[in-house]
Amino acid sequence: MKTTIKAARTALLLDADIYPVTCEKLSNGRTDLEVLDAVIEGGARMIQLREKDLSKRGLYHLALKFREVTARARVLFIINDHLDIALAAEADGVHLGQDDLPLAAARRLAPDLILGASTHSLEEALRAKHDGADYVNIGPIFPTKTKAGVDRLLGPEAIAAISPHLDIPFTVMGGINASNIDRVLENGARRIAMVSAITMAPDIAETVRAFRKKIRSYSRPS
Ligand code: 3NM
Numbered sequence: 001m002k003t004t005i006k007a008a009r010t011a012l013l014l015d016a017d018i019y020p021v022t023c024e025k026l027s028n029g030r031t032d033l034e035v036l037d038a039v040i041e042g043g044a045r046m047i048q049l050r051e052k053d054l055s056k057r058g059l060y061h062l063a064l065k066f067r068e069v070t071a072r073a074r075v076l077f078i079i080n081d082h083l084d085i086a087l088a089a090e091a092d093g094v095h096l097g098q099d100d101l102p103l104a105a106a107r108r109l110a111p112d113l114i115l116g117a118s119t120h121s122l123e124e125a126l127r128a129k130h131d132g133a134d135y136v137n138i139g140p141i142f143p144t145k146t147k148a149g150v151d152r153l154l155g156p157e158a159i160a161a162i163s164p165h166l167d168i169p170f171t172v173m174g175g176i177n178a179s180n181i182d183r184v185l186e187n188g189a190r191r192i193a194m195v196s197a198i199t200m201a202p203d204i205a206e207t208v209r210a211f212r213k214k215i216r217s218y219s220r221p222s
Contacts, residue, residue, distance in 0.1 A: 006112045009092045012076040013114055013135060016046035017215040018208055019171050019193040021080070023146060024051060027199040033065060035199055040073045042208025048095055048116075048193070050080035063089035078116060086113060093134070098124065107132035116171075120152065122162045129168050137193055138162055140174025141184060146195045150174060159187040181211065185218045 020039040022032045030038075032051065039047060049066050051059055063079055067089050070077040078093040079086040083106050086094040093114030096103060106115055117128035117136045125136045138159060140150040159172055172184050173193035184192060192215060201207035 004112075006114075009076060009112070009114050010134065012045060012074070012092070013169055016044075016076065016191055018042075018044050018198075018211050019046050019048065019173075019191055020044050020198045020208065021048040021050050021173075021193055021195045023195045023199055025053070026146065026196050028202075030199075030204075032062060033069070035204060036066060036069055038204035039198065039208050040069070040075055042205040043212050044075065044208050046076040046078065048078045048080055049091075050095075050195075052081075056082070056085065060085050060088060063091060067091060076114065078114065083110060083113075086110070095137070103128055103131035103133055120150075120154070122165055125162060125166055125170070129166065133168065135169040135171060135191075136166065137171045137173050139172060139193075141172050142175025142180055144175040144196075147174075156180075156183040156187045156189075159184060159189050163188050178210075181214060185215065190215060190218065 022035055024032050027035050036047060049063060063085050066077055077091045078095050079091045080095050081100055083094045083101055087110060093116060095116040096106060097118045103115055103117055114134045115132055117133040119125040119128050119136045119138055125138060128136045141154055141156055143153060144150065163170060169191060171191040171193040172189040176184055176192055176194055177197040198204060198207060
């Protein structure tokens with residue numbers, strides 16, 4: 001049977017453990033492309049290009065380069081916020097916040113893309129699923145300086161409370177690092193999205209390798 005493009009993308013999503021998210025200004029002088037190379041070297045199977053300060057044109061050109069590298073490495077490539085850029089650059093998916101294009105509209109325009117949604121409660125997560133999300137991110141789990149205005153912390157226990165009600169993959173995010181990753185894993189998370197704990201690391205590839213090993217030391221979700 002011929003594998004559809006959506007099925008191939010979903011298989012990569014299911015395989016992902018660590019989910020690095022870019023932020024060039026938090027990358028200790030390294031470019032997003034250098035960070036990309038390093039996370040791939042460390043074994044990441046999924047990456048999100050998230051650059052809030054770039055022009056749309058600039059983001060599009062960067063996305064083309066990300067597409068080239070991620071296609072070669074067979075890494076799932078998601079773009080934050082911009083469905084049009086995701087389609088134009090032939091990314092694998094788009095990640096949408098609560099104030100972005102509604103998921104249902106994105107789904108109508110892009111049946112083959114992986115749609116991810118930022119959610120901050122069970123209600124938002126269930127609505128996102130209903131509206132066509134392939135995965136949801138649950139956050140913020142811990143305090144983070146990376147994103148302004150996310151001050152209603154969920155805490156790691158929220159993962160155990162929310163996840164039994166979800167039958168789609170979920171990622172967790174917000175302030176997760178080497179000192180607290182066990183607490184999200186103990187509460188059932190198996191796909192972990194991170195900005196600064198990866199982008200600020202002195203040795204990004206080694207850091208990703210260590211996080212992946214840690215995640216994989218817990219059992220995979222059924
Ligand atoms: N979204 P760090 S928390 C981009 O909860 C983002 O929706 C969040 O960065 C949410 O890993 C967050 O450096 C920032 O804490 C995550």
